[in-house]
Amino acid sequence: MATVTYRQALRDTLRAEMLRDEDVFVMGEEIGVFEGSYKITEGLLKEFGPRRVRDTPIAEEGFVGAAIGAAMLGLRPVVEIMTINFSLLALDQIVNHAAKIYGMFGGQCSVPMVIRTPGGGGQQLGATHSQNVELFYSFIPGLKVLAPSTPAEASAMLKAAIRDDDPVLFLENLALYNTRGELPDEVAPAEIGRAAVTRTGTDITIVAYSRMAHVAAEVAERLAGEGVSAEVVDLRSLRPLDRETVVESVRRTGCAVIAEDDWLTYGIGAEIAATIQEGAFDWLDAPVRRVAMAEVPLPYSKPLELAALPSADSLVTAVRDTLRATGRR
Amino acid sequence: MGDTDTRSPARPRRPRKSKPQPETLVAYYRQMLLIRRFEERAARAYTEAKIGGYCHLNLGEEATVTGLMAALEPRDYLFTNYREHGYALGRGIDARRVMAELYGRSTGVSKGWGGSMHLFDTESRLLGGYGIVGGQLPLATGAALAIDYRGGDEVVMCQMGDGTTNIGAFHESLNMAALWELPIVYVVVNNGLGMGTTVAHASAEPELYKRAAAYRMEGAHVDGSDVIAVRDAAHAAVERARAESKPFLLETTSPRLRGHSVVDPARYRTAEEKDALKAADPLARLALELEESGFLDAEARDKLEAEVRAEVDDAAAFADESPHPDVSTLFDYTYATPVPGASRRLPADPVF
Ligand SMILES: Cc1ncc(C[n+]2csc(CCOP(=O)(O)OP(=O)(O)O)c2C)c(N)n1
Numbered sequence: 001m002a003t004v005t006y007r008q009a010l011r012d013t014l015r016a017e018m019l020r021d022e023d024v025f026v027m028g029e030e031i032g033v034f035e036g037s038y039k040i041t042e043g044l045l046k047e048f049g050p051r052r053v054r055d056t057p058i059a060e061e062g063f064v065g066a067a068i069g070a071a072m073l074g075l076r077p078v079v080e081i082m083t084i085n086f087s088l089l090a091l092d093q094i095v096n097h098a099a100k101i102y103g104m105f106g107g108q109c110s111v112p113m114v115i116r117t118p119g120g121g122g123q124q125l126g127a128t129h130s131q132n133v134e135l136f137y138s139f140i141p142g143l144k145v146l147a148p149s150t151p152a153e154a155s156a157m158l159k160a161a162i163r164d165d166d167p168v169l170f171l172e173n174l175a176l177y178n179t180r181g182e183l184p185d186e187v188a189p190a191e192i193g194r195a196a197v198t199r200t201g202t203d204i205t206i207v208a209y210s211r212m213a214h215v216a217a218e219v220a221e222r223l224a225g226e227g228v229s230a231e232v233v234d235l236r237s238l239r240p241l242d243r244e245t246v247v248e249s250v251r252r253t254g255c256a257v258i259a260e261d262d263w264l265t266y267g268i269g270a271e272i273a274a275t276i277q278e279g280a281f282d283w284l285d286a287p288v289r290r291v292a293m294a295e296v297p298l299p300y301s302k303p304l305e306l307a308a309l310p311s312a313d314s315l316v317t318a319v320r321d322t323l324r325a326t327g328r329r
Numbered sequence: 330m331g332d333t334d335t336r337s338p339a340r341p342r343r344p345r346k347s348k349p350q351p352e353t354l355v356a357y358y359r360q361m362l363l364i365r366r367f368e369e370r371a372a373r374a375y376t377e378a379k380i381g382g383y384c385h386l387n388l389g390e391e392a393t394v395t396g397l398m399a400a401l402e403p404r405d406y407l408f409t410n411y412r413e414h415g416y417a418l419g420r421g422i423d424a425r426r427v428m429a430e431l432y433g434r435s436t437g438v439s440k441g442w443g444g445s446m447h448l449f450d451t452e453s454r455l456l457g458g459y460g461i462v463g464g465q466l467p468l469a470t471g472a473a474l475a476i477d478y479r480g481g482d483e484v485v486m487c488q489m490g491d492g493t494t495n496i497g498a499f500h501e502s503l504n505m506a507a508l509w510e511l512p513i514v515y516v517v518v519n520n521g522l523g524m525g526t527t528v529a530h531a532s533a534e535p536e537l538y539k540r541a542a543a544y545r546m547e548g549a550h551v552d553g554s555d556v557i558a559v560r561d562a563a564h565a566a567v568e569r570a571r572a573e574s575k576p577f578l579l580e581t582t583s584p585r586l587r588g589h590s591v592v593d594p595a596r597y598r599t600a601e602e603k604d605a606l607k608a609a610d611p612l613a614r615l616a617l618e619l620e621e622s623g624f625l626d627a628e629a630r631d632k633l634e635a636e637v638r639a640e641v642d643d644a645a646a647f648a649d650e651s652p653h654p655d656v657s658t659l660f661d662y663t664y665a666t667p668v669p670g671a672s673r674r675l676p677a678d679p680v681f
Binding site: 025051054056057059061062063064065066067068069070071072073074075077092093096097101102103104105106107108109110111112141142144164165166191192193194237240241242243244247274275278279 | 406440441443447456459461467473476478497664665666670672
């Protein structure tokens with residue numbers, strides 16, 4: 001067991017998977033010679049050479065599509081899209097092709113590929129470089145969308161994603177790369193499609209994923225000091241969605257707050273709120289609350305950006321309000 | 330053949346036209362006739378509402394389709410756009426399975442999931458017809474990348490229409506293929522129109538093969554109504570791609586006889602244009618050539634005609650009698666690796 005960063009866990013896992021399977025290769029902009037914009041692919045070009053670590057032109061639609069085509073012939077490409085913002089240029093290939101090929105051709109051809117891409121605000125990058133648009137992909141049957149929050153989870157889920165026969169969107173958050181966590185010496189591939197109860201509690205359920213799973217843990221810890229027992233559910237997989245774990249938790253606690261790092265309207269939280277309504281309506285003691293990003297293109301200005309992003313403080317407020325609304329305290 | 334532009338690095342090769350054996354020519358004629366009768370049948374079945382969705386035909390492009398398919402080895406891969414019935418037949422897929430797909434039946438090449446625009450067959454390495462203009466280009470480029478990765482000697486052919494050359498994916502794909510030296514032949518079937526828009530109206534450089542120059546790629550143009558010329562040009566491109574692992578851009582001029590799809594009456598064409606098209610019909614042209622050279626007399630031609638009609642009738646009957654896919658299979662093809670939580674919910678089912 002070692003303590004490593006999220007970044008290191010991804011790097012080690014990629015390397016291990018490339019050593020394990022000759023069909024696994026990585027491609028993307030600046031991943032080879034430059035060793036990755038966020039250095040996830042550091043050292044890989046030196047070790048594996050340009051055949052398996054392929055620098056691409058700035059051509060998101062082209063190289064994502066090329067990875068899909070390579071996967072159709074049985075290779076297992078792991079594509080890095082510099083940030084999720086640029087994945088929008090590859091939307092046609094991801095949505096109309098990667099997600100559709102298996103079904104559209106009657107199951108004759110699968111697309112075993114992974115698209116890794118970071119997202120998120122908080123870096124003062126302005127409107128076009130600070131967003132989480134995982135919703136677009138989570139909407140699409142045929143895709144699998146993963147958003148691990150810890151190094152151990154990132155490792156287990158990346159392994160699972162690479163070995164899976166379907167196209168997997170693997171979401172990283174810029175704020176997570178330097179976070180640390182324990183990484184067991186042997187990591188088994190995760191089971192795709194399972195949420196985790198990362199902290200048990202009896203008073204309220206906080207549903208979160210990716211960066212917000214950390215914020216939720218912090219908030220639960222803070223509120224424990226006030227005698228609140230919060231349960232935290234980390235979704236981890238946005239598609240398929242583990243509705244059962246969410247609903248079971250809410251049936252136990254009787255109320256829920258959803259913490260999401262995307263925009264409120266039509267967001268991931270809307271889907272979770274609907275799920276709770278459908279699965280735990282009779283158990284609810286208070287309306288479901290959502291804590292989400294302010295619905296603006298994110299500003300560059302530091303105070304404005306901070307005000308727009310969901311934080312521990314905003315989550316604490318929502319949890320307290322919800323508990324008050326239950327009448328239990 | 331187009332002009333040789335000596336200033337551009339992409340010098341069109343002048344494909345020699347070889348002298349084929351009579352039986353080869355007759356076989357090509359039969360193939361072209363099969364495509365013709367199949368497509369006429371598809372048009373009829375569409376008006377009878379046996380075929381749904383969109384239905385784009387290869388009528389008028391039979392020489393191009395047949396010539397291109399003759400240039401490929403069985404181990405080579407093919408990607409096409411949605412105008413692909415003829416390619417499926419040319420790849421050797423049973424007309425029954427092609428027609429059944431158009432009818433949406435479980436016996437179709439894509440088990441009824443694809444329809445006219447999305448034929449796919451693993452065995453004959455037809456890796457799909459694609460309904461998004463240009464969508465197949467990055468995929469085909471990636472397939473060539475996979476071949477290169479594994480050191481194989483297969484070649485990818487990627488068919489598209491003239492309108493496709495203005496899509497961003499065209500540029501991105503050709504650039505990567507040239508940069509990475511991939512074994513792929515991009516074929517632009519220039520039928521003069523993208524839906525109702527002429528090449529001149531949409532393309533700043535209407536001699537489409539010349540775009541190869543932008544990628545230091547070789548390009549060539551060939552008369553798409555001449556099956557042997559197409560075959561020879563495509564064969565040269567394919568074998569060069571195989572031997573040297575280099576991409577190629579081949580343009581064939583091949584007017585379509587009818588509208589963009591079965592429902593398009595092609596009002597944008599003048600009466601003179603329509604007459605000119607009839608006069609340039611590649612099937613009639615080959616029939617005449619064969620007759621004049623004494624390779625195929627009227628009697629033999631009638632015999633072929635009867636054979637082909639019987640094959641198409643049989644395909645249509647097979648499609649008609651085949652079952653629709655069972656509704657219980659609706660959730661079978663969402664994921665290749667099954668996952669817990671994948672929805673099997675029909676519209677009115679409760680989530681919990
Ligand atoms: C990206 C995209 N835009 C528009 C369409 C609608 N559309 C279907 S076919 C077509 C014309 C394409 O012409 P061309 O590439 O010349 O092929 P052809 O039909 O002549 O074979 C258009 C505009 C589409 N399917 N995909």
